[in-house]
Amino acid sequence: MDMDEVxxxxxxxxxxxxxxxxxxxxxxxxxxxxxxxxxxxVLWSGLDEEGADAAIAGELGWLASAEGRGREYEWKLYAHDRPADLGERLARAGFTAEEPETLMVAEVAALDKELRTPEGVRLEVVTGTEGVEVLTRVHEAAFGRSAASLREQLLDQVARSPESIRMVVAAAGDEPVSAARMEIYPGTEFAGLWGGGTVPRWRGRGIYRALIAHRARTAEELGVRYLQVDAAETSRPILERLGFAALSVTTPYLKQG
Incomplete structure (x- = not known):
């Protein structure tokens, strides 16, 4: 895989x-x-040193407008974005940086798609509002924080565009112990892997790896060429072993409207 090309x-x-x-x-x-x-x-910016502050001011102006007020707003900055001090400029403008994550990508064709789950664990495809409820409950148990905002976002997504999301849950008996989703990016060669959180007592048994393989199979069926992950440090080593390559680092800069 030519990493600069990808x-x-x-x-x-x-x-x-x-x-x-x-x-x-x-x-x-x-x-x-x-x-x-x-x-x-902000998904992307093409800025230089002379125009960056004006662009940031323009976004702050929009965020203060009637449409922007009350919104949760994220400037999604990548390490290769320019100017090189864009993150510092955002911080000076009142944005708060969250933990950085590694942008990782793999070619679907090159991934191991064999499903291997621990004994007693099965994978279940879930859909609609019930699927969102299960997925977000597992998210809260796995990550130890509220998934209220994510729940609202996903409920809207499955109502408006159910074909743009695929959700899967790992269950041990009647207990959901891990969950993940895949976001389809229409008109592109990419799909994004999100979630993959496992409740603490089921970690280290290969469930995360199985969820990757399941979604890679689905991506292949849909004709997706590349899978993308914004990986936390805990996930990066696993993804590297599975064939994902690090392309950049992304840091969310947040501000409330």
Whole structure:
């Protein structure tokens, strides 16, 4: 896999030329691509040292507008974005940086798609509102924080565009112990893997790996060429062993409207 080529494709297809989610829209203003919808924020920017502060001020102005007020807003910054001090400029403008994650990508054709689950664990495809409820309950148990915002976002997504998401749960008996989803990016060669959280007492048994294999199978059936993950440090070593390559680092810069 030519990593520079794939990163260029990702920047162009998923970020710069992004297609809005159902019920949302994409604004392109002053070198900034902003998505407005269930997720609101900056997907891509083509800025230089002279224009960066003005672009940031423009986003702050939009966030203070009648449409922007009250929204959760994220400027999704990548390490290769320019200017090099864009993160520092965002911080000075009042944005709060969250933990960075590694942008990792693999070719679907190259991934091991054999399903191996621990004894007594099965994978179940879930859909609709019931699927969202199960997935977000597992998310809360796995990550130890509220999934209220994610629940609202996913409920809207399955109502407006059910074909854009695939959800899967790992269950031990009647107990859901892990859950994940795959987001389909229409008009691109990419799909995104999200979630993959496992409740503490079931970790280290290969469930995360099985969820990757299941979604890779689904991606292959859908004709997706690349799978993308924003990986936490706990996930990165597993993904590297499975064949994912690190392309960049992404840091969310957050601000409340």
């Amino acid at each position: 990163l260029g494709k990702f920047d162009a297809q998923v970020r710069r030329d992004a297609v809005p989610e159902a019920g949302g829209r994409v604004d392109r203003v002053g070198g900034v691509v902003r998505h407005v919808g269930g997720w609101t924020g």
